[in-house]
Amino acid sequence: MAGIQWVNILISIGFLTAVGIALTLLLVIAEKRILNYGDCEIDINNGKKKLTVRGGSSLLSTLSDNGIFIPSACGGRGTCAYCKVSVLAGGGMLGPIERPSLTDDEIARGVRLSCQVKVRSDVAISIPDEIFSVRRFRATVVHKKPLTHDILELRLRLVEPPVIDFTAGQYIQLESREYRGREAVNRAYSMSSIPSDAGHVELIIRRVPEGICTTWIFDILQEGEEISLSGPYGEFRLTDTQAPAIFIAGGSGMAPIWAMLRRMREIKDPRPAWYFFGALTQRDLFFVEELRKLEGELGNFTFIPALSNEPPDTPWEGERGLITDVVRRRVPDLPGREAYLCGSPGMIDACVKTLVDLGVAREHIYFDKFA
Amino acid sequence: MEQFTSSIVLSILLIFASAAFTDNILLARFLGMCSVIGVSNRVNTSLGLGAAVIFVTVVTTAMNYAVYYYMLVPLGLEYLRLITFIVMIAAVTQLIEMIIERLSEGLYYSLGIFLPLITVNCAILGLSLFMLNKPYGFIQTLAFGGGGGFGWFLAIVLISGIREKIDEKRLPPGLAGPGITLIIIGIMALAFVGFSGMIKI
């Protein structure tokens, strides 16, 4: 009796194991045969660079595995829309996740979210040339210097690679770490350091209430700690024309302007320049002495701070009012003016409108929209 | 010979019809309701899920038939049918998901998320188990599986059509969602009771 039961048990265990193994093998083989996309070629910028890769992963991760870093903030989930890439061929169908992040015009031009495009066959894409020089860096924090009650200057020393090659006006993506139950995130900050200081990166950062990254930078990050970043990104830069330049920025928006102005000092750029610094009250101003000093050092530079919320009875001698009103009052009436703006989309739109009203050509207005 | 084939065809049609209407797996047997309650708020998604379910029921009833009669019975392991069927269903669902992903991106996008849901659909396991109680051959089992799947498809599409037309804001707050869905299913089940006894298979 006992002997027969043992045989039964062994048979049933053996059968189930066999079925389990057979099905697993079936699925593994099926996956290899069905979802195997083989080797695919990615053609970048019309032959400028060609990659041969294993198909099956997203365009974003495939490119990043090959040293080409498309910006991304959400880690490939399709929610941040930072990773837009122009796909000329081979991108497959437009997915439902991508659709809401793209305008009709972008879709017509073949723009896709690279984190949602799967590489299943040969693909041809077009990316801004700057992306080729994007690298990931490890750096250590040299100092965290408070500039106002809610703005600090972060200076980093690059460890690996030890130098960064960028032009004044570009930005980097900083990687915060997990803390207090909040996830690690990527956030963009413009570089305020100058390109010749290639071993360092300086950032001007304003605390965002309950912001995941800025809270980490202000409250948790210590001097001497290691931090990761990638860059340089962005097409915001000074032109070579040496035409009269109007700079408008406030708060952390000053970062790329600060880089541009100090670069102008370094190469003795002779163009006449005006910097309109919009702030709420006196306690929101910073770098005031340095900027006044620049007035003497640069051939033809005028620094115009403007306060929009300063109480009327204080001894402030400078401009008061909305930045657009101050610009209207004080902007020089010279031919061929160029403008460089950095700030929120609302501020930029208002300033662009004002400048165009004042006769500045729309195509000579350059900006880094905080978007 | 003609009579033979025509009687087979007739029996297949009858089996299909009984599985789809008089013995509707959702409305007469009340299986597979969880997916319906969760997913039936839009007709488009219901169409996609229903189509995938039909596909899976046909393939799994056929494969389970083969495994039961040619492996489990000879080895005397009928008592393992439950776990074997479940494992087969899971594997088949996974396979079908891979095939669809490869063959048609469009279909994968519209079905994609719902394919893994099918594995836990009790209607599929139910059909495989009910098949064992019937004296069917292989072709008839296919008709049974296809009919059962089609019946489920019909039910979920009808329910979602009704739900889309209902303005949930006018319901008492507690009834929105699962509450009203169950009531709809109940009323439809009453209607399908009218079919009972029509086909005796």
Add this chain to the structure above:
Amino acid sequence: MKRSPEESEILGNFTPSKFSGDGFLGTDPRTPQEIIVEDALELERAGIDAAAIGNALGVLFDRALQAMGAMIEIMPGVTARYHESRGVIPSPFRGEGAFEKGEVAVSGLPGFGDVILTRLSIHLIERHGFFQGRGQRYRIEPGAALMLARASVR
């Protein structure tokens, strides 16, 4: 109750993520649907629907935006000020795109004190009647929203 993968994913979007430190539910134990339904009852008693409120709040937001950080008075004793912030935040309802960051801080609202408006929170009210969970910064009590909406149409 079993949730479809779609619902689980949406619920996942409401909890803390890479874009929202406290998530959209805060310390509220209710699900988004429960919050929407309960807040909707309050709106029904007042006789205005969420879409109209969202619209009016949007008008208010734009007014504060135009002041570019300067304080504006929306009604006697109640001020609003816009704070800019770089970047975008995606809607927790998949497929609705991402919204500019930046908030309008309203102070001195009788009975409610400080209220924060963002483009995303206004969109959630307008489109879904979702005022967000209690215990986090961006919840707008329906009563406060009603008061602000009435002020904005003056």
